[in-house]
Amino acid sequence: MADKGRKVELRSAVMKKNDRIAGENGKTFEEARLLCLNLMSSPGAGKTTLLERLAERLGDSLAVIEGDVQTRRDAERVEAAGSFAHQIETGGSCHLDAEGVSRALEEMRPFRDTWRYLVIENVGNLICPSGFYLGEHLTAGMLSVPEGDDKVLKYPGLFSKVDLMLINKTDLEGKLPFDARRAEDECRSLNPDVTVLGVSALEGAGVEELVCLMEEERRKLFG
Amino acid sequence: MHELSLSQTIIDRIRQSMDEGDRVLEIAMTVGRLSCVNPASLEFCLEALLEEGDMGSPEIVIERTPALLRCRECGTEFETDDMYTPCPGCGAMAREVLSGRDLVVDYVRVESPD
Numbered sequence: 001m002a003d004k005g006r007k008v009e010l011r012s013a014v015m016k017k018n019d020r021i022a023g024e025n026g027k028t029f030e031e032a033r034l035l036c037l038n039l040m041s042s043p044g045a046g047k048t049t050l051l052e053r054l055a056e057r058l059g060d061s062l063a064v065i066e067g068d069v070q071t072r073r074d075a076e077r078v079e080a081a082g083s084f085a086h087q088i089e090t091g092g093s094c095h096l097d098a099e100g101v102s103r104a105l106e107e108m109r110p111f112r113d114t115w116r117y118l119v120i121e122n123v124g125n126l127i128c129p130s131g132f133y134l135g136e137h138l139t140a141g142m143l144s145v146p147e148g149d150d151k152v153l154k155y156p157g158l159f160s161k162v163d164l165m166l167i168n169k170t171d172l173e174g175k176l177p178f179d180a181r182r183a184e185d186e187c188r189s190l191n192p193d194v195t196v197l198g199v200s201a202l203e204g205a206g207v208e209e210l211v212c213l214m215e216e217e218r219r220k221l222f223g
Numbered sequence: 224m225h226e227l228s229l230s231q232t233i234i235d236r237i238r239q240s241m242d243e244g245d246r247v248l249e250i251a252m253t254v255g256r257l258s259c260v261n262p263a264s265l266e267f268c269l270e271a272l273l274e275e276g277d278m279g280s281p282e283i284v285i286e287r288t289p290a291l292l293r294c295r296e297c298g299t300e301f302e303t304d305d306m307y308t309p310c311p312g313c314g315a316m317a318r319e320v321l322s323g324r325d326l327v328v329d330y331v332r333v334e335s336p337d
Contacts, residue, residue, distance in 0.1 A: 005248045005334035012236050014229060015258070015325040094225055128225055131259035131324065156306040157259065190306060192317045 018132055022098035025105065025135025032111050034063070034118045035218040038134050040158060041142035043124030046168040048074045049201035050142070050210075051121060055081035057211055061116040065104050067096040067123045074121060084112065095128035096120065098135060117214055126151070130158040138217060140164040145178045152186040160190040164197065164213070171200040226261060229326065230268040234276065237331050246279035249332035255323035256304045257290040265326075281331070290323025 029036045039047050051064055055078050062083040066074040067090060075087035086108050088100055101120065120136065122129040130141075141162040143151055146169060152159045159165065165187050167180055184196045195213070199206030237247060250269070254260050262285045269283055289302040292310075299312030300321065309316055 005246075005332045007330050007332050008240050009330045010236065010240055010328045011330075012233075012328040013325045014232055014328070093228055128259050153307075157257070160306045189316060192315070 022135040038136040045144040052081040055083035060114040126155040142166040145169040149183040226264040247281040257323040
């Protein structure tokens with residue numbers, strides 16, 4: 001094989017292209033003074049329900065990019081709750097990438113002056129989304145009580161790198177065998193600096209703490 | 224599975240570097256241990272897409288490389304195949320990933336028509 005044909009060096013790093021575009025997205029967020037949070041979890045953990053609570057609380061200071069394989073269902077839920085939402089339908093891809101977010105940002109222009117926070121609800125998947133930087137300031141991984149407290153070490157790619165671990169559906173803790181301390185300890189074993197927050201998106205518990213966290217992070221960035 | 228969309232990206236990149244009518248004899252890639260890429264799936268998807276195209280049936284060579292991490296506590300740099308390995312210097316788990324998350328198309332070997 002080595003003596004046939006000619007060798008063309010490419011050294012083309014696929015993720016580097018994604019990261020370059022993500023960097024451009026980051027500049028867009030800076031210019032618009034938007035704190036961007038990338039929210040990831042398995043399907044059904046409660047990301048959209050949490051966003052409904054955030055929309056009720058933050059109103060037109062919140063913009064949301066929704067990522068799903070198909071349908072506008074999640075964007076419609078956020079809009080009904082009181083915030084702007086743009087839906088990306090990936091048509092099959094199991095994660096959002098920087099290019100998809102870049103296109104979404106262009107379609108969302110002109111940005112509203114009222115926007116302070118941008119939450120990207122990633123496609124429901126505990127594996128692939130964590131490998132694609134979108135340009136965000138913060139990443140959050142959500143684990144819900146019914147999923148079990150043993151999932152963190154099963155999905156280290158995600159839980160080793162998130163800034164924030166959200167344990168959702170805390171309203172079910174007494175009814176299901178879930179050890180929140182175990183989930184938190186296992187996350188810290190991979191990710192010592194992680195912030196862990198228990199929430200019940202359905203009942204609203206923990207939402208105010210999350211908003212305070214987002215406000216504080218935005219203040220650190222933009223004053 | 225995203226190995227399919229990655230394969231399309233790889234084929235598009237290769238096509239940019241070829242002359243029209245060239246056949247591809249070999250594709251050499253490096254897959255980092257911390258990338259979300261399964262080499263067997265990648266090879267499968269590449270072969271499937273290449274079968275439908277006009278670039279030929281190249282040999283696909285995939286090398287897996289370990290990740291290189293730097294401990295945030297003591298600065299030790301070390302290689303690893305997973306995210307569970309503590310720092311060999313101080314045992315800490317806080318680290319930054321210096322390399323190992325990417326998929327790199329290193330080179331292709333092409334042949335022009337006679």
